[in-house]
Amino acid sequence: MSQRVKETIPGPRGGILARHLTAYEADPAGFLDDCRRRYGDVFRFDTGVVVVTDPELVTEVLARTNRDSVPNANPLQGGRFPTAEQTRRWMDARQLAAPIFRSAALPGRLPVVRAALAADLDALDGAWFDPAEECWAICVRALLPLYLPDESPALVDAVLGSFDAARGAAEAAVRVPSWMPSRLRRRVRDADQRVRDTLSPMLEAPAEGPGEGPDEGSARTGTMLGHIRAQPDAVPADIAMGAMGFTLLGAIGTMGAAWCWILYHLAAHPDAARRIRAEAGTATGVDDDPARALPYTWAFAQEVLRVRPPAWLLGRDAVTAVTLGGFEVPAGTAVMFSPYLMHHDERWWADDPHRFAPERWLDGARPHAPGAYLPFASGPRGCLGSHLGLAVLALTAAHITTRQELDVPELESITTYFGPSTLTPSGMRARLTAR
Numbered sequence: 001m002s003q004r005v006k007e008t009i010p011g012p013r014g015g016i017l018a019r020h021l022t023a024y025e026a027d028p029a030g031f032l033d034d035c036r037r038r039y040g041d042v043f044r045f046d047t048g049v050v051v052v053t054d055p056e057l058v059t060e061v062l063a064r065t066n067r068d069s070v071p072n073a074n075p076l077q078g079g080r081f082p083t084a085e086q087t088r089r090w091m092d093a094r095q096l097a098a099p100i101f102r103s104a105a106l107p108g109r110l111p112v113v114r115a116a117l118a119a120d121l122d123a124l125d126g127a128w129f130d131p132a133e134e135c136w137a138i139c140v141r142a143l144l145p146l147y148l149p150d151e152s153p154a155l156v157d158a159v160l161g162s163f164d165a166a167r168g169a170a171e172a173a174v175r176v177p178s179w180m181p182s183r184l185r186r187r188v189r190d191a192d193q194r195v196r197d198t199l200s201p202m203l204e205a206p207a208e209g210p211g212e213g214p215d216e217g218s219a220r221t222g223t224m225l226g227h228i229r230a231q232p233d234a235v236p237a238d239i240a241m242g243a244m245g246f247t248l249l250g251a252i253g254t255m256g257a258a259w260c261w262i263l264y265h266l267a268a269h270p271d272a273a274r275r276i277r278a279e280a281g282t283a284t285g286v287d288d289d290p291a292r293a294l295p296y297t298w299a300f301a302q303e304v305l306r307v308r309p310p311a312w313l314l315g316r317d318a319v320t321a322v323t324l325g326g327f328e329v330p331a332g333t334a335v336m337f338s339p340y341l342m343h344h345d346e347r348w349w350a351d352d353p354h355r356f357a358p359e360r361w362l363d364g365a366r367p368h369a370p371g372a373y374l375p376f377a378s379g380p381r382g383c384l385g386s387h388l389g390l391a392v393l394a395l396t397a398a399h400i401t402t403r404q405e406l407d408v409p410e411l412e413s414i415t416t417y418f419g420p421s422t423l424t425p426s427g428m429r430a431r432l433t434a435r
């Protein structure tokens with residue numbers, strides 16, 4: 001990499017987007033890939049927006065998050081950067097929540113997740129549904145037993161409401177980032193408040209009953225609520241709220257979208273589905289170590305996240321000027337990167353990245369250049385629940401193939417929607433019927 005700081009980042013004057021919005025919207029990934037071929041691995045995309053497509057540089061940006069960049073500013077907060085104090089408190093909440101999601105903690109937790117998932121999948125029996133509508137609630141209900149000892153329809157509703165409001169606002173923000181209508185802002189704020197109002201009494205109530213006392217707060221088996229209560233020092237309310245509410249909210253969009261793509265690829269690759277069925281039908285120790293007990297199913301989930309990474313476009317906002325690949329990137333620039341693009345770039349993959357091939361993950365060797373597989377991002381703000389997320393996807397594939405028949409008609413007419421926050425299948429109908 002050249003150490004020389006070049007003066008301008010390549011790309012047309014004034015940026016690409018203003019004059020090519022229609023072409024971009026028609027095929028966002030193809031358009032970005034075309035820019036990459038034309039301008040190189042660092043190109044100027046729009047005023048104040050730079051796209052980076054080299055995995056080494058992307059890894060560098062992600063590793064420096066919280067130091068010289070922050071995750072993209074939220075237009076709902078007027079596009080302001082979080083303050084250093086806000087970031088510090090979120091990192092405290094992350095740290096508090098982390099033991100619940102660690103892979104070593106899965107054996108104690110996976111049975112409840114699996115049971116919740118199975119109940120929802122079985123409840124769909126015989127009905128036609130659009131996975132891109134059902135997936136969010138299914139994921140919240142699958143994760144909720146990790147948070148609370150009892151069911152809480154009120155929290156499920158509040159979390160889904162908040163997620164829905166944020167998603168609606170993200171769609172609108174694509175076109176009106178700087179003057180987000182106040183109606184949308186209010187809707188998001190109200191929905192967010194409902195989550196807080198639902199969670200606050202739970203966090204404030206004295207511990208009582210099974211699953212809530214300090215004994216149940218063990219990092220191995222307890223719920224997030226028990227874990228927070230078991231802390232030796234009282235946890236400040238905003239940090240408890242972050243660990244309880246915002247980790248759950250952070251999971252839904254990506255988990256839900258990935259869940260849809262699992263169904264799609266099971267239907268699109270019947271040979272893979274048969275192999276998963278055979279593996280899951282005889283597997284033992286799934287709750288202890290699903291990656292080891294279900295190696296092919298796990299590889300299938302990894303491959304689904306490769307071909308359809310839900311977070312297909314991510315970014316960081318530079319809070320200080322940075323040098324990237326020899327270019328000077330001024331403070332305030334949004335540095336974007338696309339896991340989707342990197343996952344399909346022949347330069348970074350040992351075998352044809354355009355082929356759906358779970359086997360590429362099986363022989364233990366990494367099938368890609370370092371940093372080229374990023375479904376969970378990386379660095380200090382990477383995904384907190386990556387192992388759990390993969391486990392939920394593998395368990396979904398295992399349950400469906402062993403217990404249900406999956407029908408997805410007209411596969412060829414299903415398209416990929418490159419949304420502002422996630423990648424989802426569009427025009428998909430599915431039916432699960434008990435075997």
Ligand code: HEM
Pocket residue numbers: 071072094101143246247248250251254255258305310311314315374375376377378380381382383384385386388389390393
């Ligand atoms: C297959 C499922 C999942 C995928 C593909 C996924 C993907 C991601 C990605 C790409 C990010 C980084 C976003 C960025 O860099 O701006 C992220 C962040 C996050 N994820 Fe996941 N995720 C999944 C499941 C989960 C689960 C199960 C949880 C926990 C219950 C979770 C909790 C979080 C949280 C809290 C963050 C925010 C991290 C921060 O800002 O510090 N995710 N996820």
